[in-house]
Amino acid sequence: MTSTREVQTLAQVLNDFRLNSFHAERLTQFIGDSDIIEGHIRTGMVQLIDAAIDLEELDQGDQVKRLQKSVPDFIDLEHKYSSQKETIQKIKQKSLQSGGTKDMIKDYEDEIHKEEDEYNSLSAKQKYGENEFMSEFKQAVWNVKHPNEEMPENEEVEEEDGGDDDDVIVSSTKRSLTCPLTTTWFEDPVTSYDCKHTFSKKPIVNMIRARHGIVQCPNPGCNKTWKMGCFFQDTLMERRVGRAKMIVEEAKNREFYDVE
Numbered sequence: 638m639t640s641t642r643e644v645q646t647l648a649q650v651l652n653d654f655r656l657n658s659f660h661a662e663r664l665t666q667f668i669g670d671s672d673i674i675e676g677h678i679r680t681g682m683v684q685l686i687d688a689a690i691d692l693e694e695l696d697q698g699d700q701v702k703r704l705q706k707s708v709p710d711f712i713d714l715e716h717k718y719s720s721q722k723e724t725i726q727k728i729k730q731k732s733l734q735s736g737g738t739k740d741m742i743k744d745y746e747d748e749i750h751k752e753e754d755e756y757n758s759l760s761a762k763q764k765y766g767e768n769e770f771m772s773e774f775k776q777a778v779w780n781v782k783h784p785n786e787e788m789p790e791n792e793e794v795e796e797e798d799g800g801d802d803d804d805v806i807v808s809s810t811k812r813s814l815t816c817p818l819t820t821t822w823f824e825d826p827v828t829s830y831d832c833k834h835t836f837s838k839k840p841i842v843n844m845i846r847a848r849h850g851i852v853q854c855p856n857p858g859c860n861k862t863w864k865m866g867c868f869f870q871d872t873l874m875e876r877r878v879g880r881a882k883m884i885v886e887e888a889k890n891r892e893f894y895d896v897e
C-alpha cells in the first residue's frame with residue numbers, strides 16, 4: 638500500500654519536473670568539466686606531435702604516417718566535446734526562460750544529433766584539412782628535414798583508404814605569432830575556449846583582474862568575454878612561436894658570419 642503511494646509520488650515528481658533556472662548553475666559546472674577534458678585532448682595532440690618529431694628525426698617515416706592517421710581521431714574527439722558543451726549551453730539558456738524546459742534528455746539528444754549530422758556531412762578536407770592541429774602536425778614533421786622553410790601550401794595528405802574523392806589538402810592556417818596586447822611574440826600564450834582568440838597570459842590576466850574578474854575580449858570586433866578559467870595554455874601556439882624565434886635567430890647568426 639505504502640509502496641504504491643511512493644511510486645505514484647515519484648511518477649508525479651517526474652511528471653512535474655521542469656529544468657529551470659535553479660538547475661542552470663549545475664549545468665555551468667558541467668560546461669567547466671568539458672573544458673578540462675578539451676584541455677587534456679589538446680595536451681594529447683601536442684604529445685602526438687612531439688612523438689612524430691622524434692620518429693621523423695630517427696627516419697621512421699612509416700611510424701610518422703601511422704601517427705598522422707590518428708590525427709583525425711583527435712580532431713573528431715575534440716569536436717565531440719566542444720559540440721557537447723555547446724549543446725549544454727543551449728539547454729542552459731532554455732532552462733533560464735520562463736517555465737524552464739520539460740524534457741531535457743530529448744532536447745539534448747535532438748540537439749546533439751543535429752550537430753552530428755552537420756559534422757558528418759562535411760568532407761574530409763573540411764573536417765581535417767582545414768584543421769589547425771593537422772597543419773601543425775604536418776608543419777612540425779616537415780621542419781625536421783627542412784628546419785628553415787615554411788611547408789609548401791596545399792601539401793596533400795594521404796587518405797586512410799587510399800584516397801577517395803575528397804583528398805585532404807592541408808591549408809596552413811596563418812595565425813599571428815604576436816600578442817595584440819603587447820605587439821611582441823606571444824609569451825605563455827592562452828586561448829579562449831569560447832572565441833579561440835589568443836593573448837599572452839600576463840597582460841590578459843592583468844586586464845581581467847583590473848576589471849573585477851570579467852573583461853570583453855580585446856580582439857577587435859569580438860563580443861565574447863574573458864574571465865579566469867575560460868582559457869587554456871595554448872601549447873600549439875607556444876611551439877609555433879618557439880620555432881619562429883629559432884628561425885629568426887639562425888638567420889641572424891648566418892648574417893653575422895656572412896659579414897665576416
Ligand SMILES: [Zn+2]
Binds near residue numbers: 829834854855861
Ligand atoms: Zn575573442
